[in-house]
Amino acid sequence: MPHATLSPAASTILQAASAGVEHAAVENDQDEEREAYEAAVDIEDHLDANEHYLPPTLVVDSNKKAKKDPTLMSKSLKTASADVIVTGTQNEYRRHWKSFVDFCIANINEITSPEDIEALVPNLPQEFPNWVAYWIMDRCDSQSPFTGEAKHPSEARSTYGTAQKMRAAISHKFGREYARGTQPWTENPHKPGQYIGNPSLATTLSQYMISLRRRKVRAGEVVTSARAVDEETMKRLYTFNIKFPQDEAPTAKSRKRKLEEPECWAGYGLRLMLMLLYCVSMLCLLRYDEALRITWDNVTFGKDFSSGAHYVRLDLPFRKTHQNGVTLFAKWWKLSGSPKGGYVFRRKHGSRFSDDPFLRMTAESFLECFRTNLCDIGIDPRPYGTHSFRRGGCQFLALVLRWPYRTICDWGGWSENFDNPGTIFNPNVCFPFTLTFLALLAVRECEAERYDMSSRRTMPKRVLDRTACTSSTELHDTAPIEWMSDCALLAADPALDRGLTVRADERRTRAHPRREQPRTVFDVGLYTSSPSSSSSSPSPYFEHGPGVEMAPSPRAWVARWHGNRAPAAHIHGVPAPARAPVR
Incomplete structure (x- = not known):
C-alpha cells in the first residue's frame, strides 16, 4: 500500500482543518460539489446525444436581426457541439488531472508512473482523498505540505477558485470516467479495507476545502463561489437579452429549424421573462425552483x-x-398580455412562452434555458445550479453593496449564529x-x-x-x-x-x-x-x-x-x- 511522504506535516494540517469544521458545513460542501458535477454530466450527455446543447455565440444588434455567419451556418453543427467553452473545460480537467498525477509521482511512495495511479482503481487506498488535499495544499495554501510552516512570500499561491477547479477535475475523473458518480467516499461495509464512492466527496477533503476558504478570507482574499452568478454575469446577460430583436415569430420552430438556427432557441419575450426570473431569484435570495412558483x-x-x-x-x-x-415586471406583464392570474413565469413553448398563464415553467426547462443563455455570452454553464442565484445574491449584497452579514441574514431570513460560520x-x-x-x-x-x-x-x-x-x-x-x-x-x-x-x-x-x-x-x-x-x-x-x-x-x-x-x-x-x- 503506498503511503504519502508528506506526513506528518501535511497530515497535521489536515487534522487541524478537520477539527475546526462542523458536520453541517461538510454536508453543504458535498452538496455543492455533487450539484456542480451533475450539471457538467448533464451538459455532456446532451452533447453526446448530438442535441447541440451549446450554440455558437453570435453578435446581436439592438436595431437589426441576429447576425448570422453564412459560412458558420453552412457547416455541420457538430462543430458547434465541440464549442470552445466545452473544449476549454475538458482540457482544463485533463490539465489538472495530469498535474495531480505528476504530484503523486514526485511525492507518493510506489507511484512512479501514471499507470500506477490507474492500477489503483477500483481498490483505491484509504489515503487517496488526503493525496488530493496535499496536492491542493501545495498549489493554493499558505502552508507548505512539506514543512507544515508558512510558505515564503515569493512562492506563488493560487486562489480558492483554482482550488475548486482542481477538486472538480477529480470529481469529473472518478465520477464520469471511473463511473463512481456522486456516491460519498465510504468504506465498503461488505469488504472492510476497501473504499467506494468518489474521493472528491470524502469528509476529509471537504473539511480541508472549508478550512482553506476560511483562512483565505481571513488573509484578505476576496473569495467568491465559482458556482454563484456574479454581478458581471448579470450585466452581460441583461445587455444581451434586452437588446435581442423583438420581431419574433408567434409560432413554434420546427426541429429542422432548431438545428439550422441554434442561436434562435428563445425570442425576445422568453428572454425578457428569463431576465426577470434571474433578477427575482438573485435579489430575493431564492432558488430558481422557488421563484417559479410566483403567481x-x-x-x-x-x-x-x-x-x-x-x-x-x-x-x-x-x-x-x-x-x-419594477421595470422588468411592468414590461413582462405588458408583453405577456396583462394577465389577471396564473403564473408569472410561463412554460417555454418553442422559442416563445406559452399562451396559457396557468402552465408554469418547469425547473428542468429553466435550467436548460439558463445554461443556453450563459453560452450566448460565452460563459461555461457547468458550475451553475439550483443555488447559484442565492449565492450570487449574497455575494452581491456583501461585496458590491457592502451589507454586513447580520443584515444579509435578516434579509434572507437565515439564522444568526455567528459563532458558527457554517450555519449563517x-x-x-x-x-x-x-x-x-x-x-x-x-x-x-x-x-x-x-x-x-x-x-x-x-x-x-x-x-x-x-x-x-x-x-x-x-x-x-x-x-x-x-x-x-x-x-x-x-x-x-x-x-x-x-x-x-x-x-x-x-x-x-x-x-x-x-x-x-x-x-x-x-x-x-x-x-x-x-x-x-x-x-x-x-x-x-x-x-x-x-x-x-x-x-x-x-x-x-x-x-x-x-x-x-x-x-x-x-x-x-x-x-x-x-x-x-x-x-
Missing part, C-alpha cells in the same frame, strides 16, 4: 399618489424576505412577507454618515440622488449599475431591530419605533420622490434638515417589522409618528 396574485402594480412614484408590490407567503425589480446561511423560521418596490434611476456619493447605535461606530454611506428619479416604465441606461437600475435593486445596510441615528451638518436625528397592533408582516418599502421633485422639496418618506438626505444607500430601502419581537426602529429616516416626534 400574478402575488404581484400588485400601483402608484403612490403622495409622491407620484410607481411601484410593484410582491407578496410571497411561502419563503423568507424577497425583493424584485442555513434556512431558519419563515414567515409571510409583504414587500413594496419603487423604481429609481441613479445614486451619488454623500458625505452623510450612518451611526449604528449597537456598535457605536460611524461609516460613510451612499444616498439616493432624489433629483434623478424617473418613471418605472422607462429604461434607465445611465444608471451606474445598469442591469440593476432596470430591475430597481434598492438596497442598503439597514440595522433591523436596532436603534438608528443619522448625523449630518452637526444635526442628529433619531428614528423612533412606530407602535402599532402586532401582526406578522414584514413591509419593505423602496421609496423615491416623484420625477418632478427636487432637493428643495423633500420626499414625504424622509425627514431631513439642511444638507441631510436620509435615504441610506445606493439603492435605498426601508424596513418595518410588526410582530411579537422587540419593537424595531423605522430605518433610515422614516418619519416618526406624531406621538414620537423627531428630535
Whole structure:
C-alpha cells in the first residue's frame, strides 16, 4: 500500500482543518460539489446525444436581426457541439488531472508512473482523498505540505477558485470516467479495507476545502463561489437579452429549424421573462425552483399618489424576505398580455412562452434555458445550479453593496449564529412577507454618515440622488449599475431591530419605533420622490434638515417589522409618528 511522504506535516494540517469544521458545513460542501458535477454530466450527455446543447455565440444588434455567419451556418453543427467553452473545460480537467498525477509521482511512495495511479482503481487506498488535499495544499495554501510552516512570500499561491477547479477535475475523473458518480467516499461495509464512492466527496477533503476558504478570507482574499452568478454575469446577460430583436415569430420552430438556427432557441419575450426570473431569484435570495412558483396574485402594480412614484408590490407567503425589480415586471406583464392570474413565469413553448398563464415553467426547462443563455455570452454553464442565484445574491449584497452579514441574514431570513460560520446561511423560521418596490434611476456619493447605535461606530454611506428619479416604465441606461437600475435593486445596510441615528451638518436625528397592533408582516418599502421633485422639496418618506438626505444607500430601502419581537426602529429616516416626534 503506498503511503504519502508528506506526513506528518501535511497530515497535521489536515487534522487541524478537520477539527475546526462542523458536520453541517461538510454536508453543504458535498452538496455543492455533487450539484456542480451533475450539471457538467448533464451538459455532456446532451452533447453526446448530438442535441447541440451549446450554440455558437453570435453578435446581436439592438436595431437589426441576429447576425448570422453564412459560412458558420453552412457547416455541420457538430462543430458547434465541440464549442470552445466545452473544449476549454475538458482540457482544463485533463490539465489538472495530469498535474495531480505528476504530484503523486514526485511525492507518493510506489507511484512512479501514471499507470500506477490507474492500477489503483477500483481498490483505491484509504489515503487517496488526503493525496488530493496535499496536492491542493501545495498549489493554493499558505502552508507548505512539506514543512507544515508558512510558505515564503515569493512562492506563488493560487486562489480558492483554482482550488475548486482542481477538486472538480477529480470529481469529473472518478465520477464520469471511473463511473463512481456522486456516491460519498465510504468504506465498503461488505469488504472492510476497501473504499467506494468518489474521493472528491470524502469528509476529509471537504473539511480541508472549508478550512482553506476560511483562512483565505481571513488573509484578505476576496473569495467568491465559482458556482454563484456574479454581478458581471448579470450585466452581460441583461445587455444581451434586452437588446435581442423583438420581431419574433408567434409560432413554434420546427426541429429542422432548431438545428439550422441554434442561436434562435428563445425570442425576445422568453428572454425578457428569463431576465426577470434571474433578477427575482438573485435579489430575493431564492432558488430558481422557488421563484417559479410566483403567481400574478402575488404581484400588485400601483402608484403612490403622495409622491407620484410607481411601484410593484410582491407578496410571497411561502419563503423568507424577497425583493424584485419594477421595470422588468411592468414590461413582462405588458408583453405577456396583462394577465389577471396564473403564473408569472410561463412554460417555454418553442422559442416563445406559452399562451396559457396557468402552465408554469418547469425547473428542468429553466435550467436548460439558463445554461443556453450563459453560452450566448460565452460563459461555461457547468458550475451553475439550483443555488447559484442565492449565492450570487449574497455575494452581491456583501461585496458590491457592502451589507454586513447580520443584515444579509435578516434579509434572507437565515439564522444568526455567528459563532458558527457554517450555519449563517442555513434556512431558519419563515414567515409571510409583504414587500413594496419603487423604481429609481441613479445614486451619488454623500458625505452623510450612518451611526449604528449597537456598535457605536460611524461609516460613510451612499444616498439616493432624489433629483434623478424617473418613471418605472422607462429604461434607465445611465444608471451606474445598469442591469440593476432596470430591475430597481434598492438596497442598503439597514440595522433591523436596532436603534438608528443619522448625523449630518452637526444635526442628529433619531428614528423612533412606530407602535402599532402586532401582526406578522414584514413591509419593505423602496421609496423615491416623484420625477418632478427636487432637493428643495423633500420626499414625504424622509425627514431631513439642511444638507441631510436620509435615504441610506445606493439603492435605498426601508424596513418595518410588526410582530411579537422587540419593537424595531423605522430605518433610515422614516418619519416618526406624531406621538414620537423627531428630535
